[in-house]
Amino acid sequence: xxxxxxxxxxxxxTRGQQVTLRCSPKSGHDTVSWYQQALGQGPQFIFxxxxxxxxxxxxxxxxxxxxxxxxYSSELNVNALLxxxxxxxxxxxxxDDLSYEQYFGPGTRLTVT
Amino acid sequence: xxxxxxxxxxxxxxxxxxxxxxxxxxxSMFDYFLWYKKYPAEGPTFLxxxxxxxxxxxxxxxxxxxxxxxxxxSLHIVPSQPGDSAVYFCAASEKQGGSEKLVFGKxxxxxVNP
Numbered sequence: 325x326x327x328x329x330x331x332x333x334x335x336x337x338t339r340g341q342q343v344t345l346r347c348s349p350k351s352g353h354d355t356v357s358w359y360q361q362a363l364g365q366g367p368q369f370i371f372x373x374x375x376x377x378x379x380x381x382x383x384x385x386x387x388x389x390x391x392x393x394x395x396y397s398s399e400l401n402v403n404a405l406l407x408x409x410x411x412x413x414x415x416x417x418x419x420d421d422l423s424y425e426q427y428f429g430p431g432t433r434l435t436v437t
Numbered sequence: 438x439x440x441x442x443x444x445x446x447x448x449x450x451x452x453x454x455x456x457x458x459x460x461x462x463x464x465s466m467f468d469y470f471l472w473y474k475k476y477p478a479e480g481p482t483f484l485x486x487x488x489x490x491x492x493x494x495x496x497x498x499x500x501x502x503x504x505x506x507x508x509x510x511s512l513h514i515v516p517s518q519p520g521d522s523a524v525y526f527c528a529a530s531e532k533q534g535g536s537e538k539l540v541f542g543k544x545x546x547x548x549v550n551p
Contacts, residue, residue, distance in 0.1 A: 328480070355536065366441075366526050366541030367481070379536050414480055416539075424469040424530035424537035428480035 326351060328417050328429035336435045337405050345400045345432045349417030355379075356398040357426060358390060359414040367414055373398050374420060402434075410436045440464045441529050443542035451550055456514040458545050460527030463508065467529040469537065472501060472512045475524045475544070484525075485512070517549045 329348045337343050349356050355374045359367035369382035373392035392398045396417075402409055412433050416426035442461045450456045458472075468489045473481035487494040487501045487510070494501050500513045514521055524544045530537040 330480075357538070359539075359541075364543065366528075366543050367539070369538045369540070372536055372538060374536065380534050380538055382538070418537075420536075424471070424539070425483065425486060426539060427483055428473070430478070430480045 328415055328427055330413075330415050330429040330432050332432060333430070334433045334435075336437060338437055339405055339407060341405050341436075342401065342403045343405060343434060345402075345413050345415075345434070346397065347400070347415030347417075347429060348397045349415075350427050353417035353419050353427070354396050355418045355420050355423050356392060356396065357416045357418070358398070358400045359416065359428075360384070361412040361414055361431070363411075370400070372423075405436045407436050410434060438463070439542075440467075441527055441540050441542040443525075443527050443545050445545050446543070447546045447548070449548045449550065450517050452519055453516045456512075456517045456521065456547055456549065458512040458514075458525050458527070458547065460510050460512075460542055461508060462510075462529050464529065464531060464540075465508070467531050467540075469530040470501070470503060470510050471528045471530065471539070472499070473526045473528060473541075474521075475526060481526055514547075517547075519549050519551050522547055522549045 357372040358370040361367040371381040412431045471486040472484045475481045527542040528539045
C-alpha cells in the first residue's frame with residue numbers, strides 16, 4: 325500500500341520564476357492538504373483540496389495556487405518566487421470522514437536563489 | 438500569534454526511561470490533537486491522536502494525555518528507545534468549512550541515549 329508520494333525531491337529556482345510541485349495521496353484518501361515548513365519551524369497550512377476544489381486556505385498570498393485532479397492527486401504552484409519561499413513543502417492526505425488524521429509525504433525541498 | 442506551543446526545543450533521556458514531551462495551546466475550538474515524529478529528510482509520521490472529549494489515549498509505548506482546563510497535552514514514551522530519537526511535533530485540528538486543518542508547534546528534538 326503506497327503512502328503519500330511527492331515529486332520532485334529537491335528543486336532549485338531563481339527569484340521571479342514559477343514552480344510546480346506534485347503529490348499523490350495515500351490509497352483510499354480523497355483529501356489533500358499542502359504545508360510549508362521553514363527551517364526550525366513547524367509545518368504551516370497553505371490550503372486543502374477536496375473534490376477538485378480548494379476547501380480551506382491558510383494565510384498565504386495568491387501567488388500560491390493549487391489543483392486537484394479526478395484521481396485525487398494534486399499540484400501546488402508558486403508564482404513570482406521570492407527568497408523567502410525557500411522551504412520544505414509537505415503534502416498530506418486524509419479521508420474526508422477522518423480529515424484531521426493526515427498522513428504526510430517526504431516533502432519537496434525548494435531553494436530559491 | 439502561536440496557537441500551539443512546544444516550549445522545550447530539546448529533550449535528552451536515557452534508553453529505557455520515560456520521555457515526556459509537552460505542548461500548550463490557546464484555541465479552545467481545537468477538536469483533535471495529534472503527535473507526529475519527524476526524522477531528517479523525511480515527512481512527519483503520524484504517531485497518535487486524541488479527541489478533545491477524551492483525556493487519555495494509549496497505543497503501545499505511546500500515551501497522550503489531555504488536560505483541557507489547562508489547555509495542555511503531553512506525550513509519554515515508555516520505555517524510550519534510541520530509535521525514538523527524532524523531532525516531535527504537536528498538532529491541533531480545528532474544523533472550518535467542513536474540513537479539519539492542522540496547526541503545528543515548532544517541535545521538540547528528542548535524543549535517547551543508549
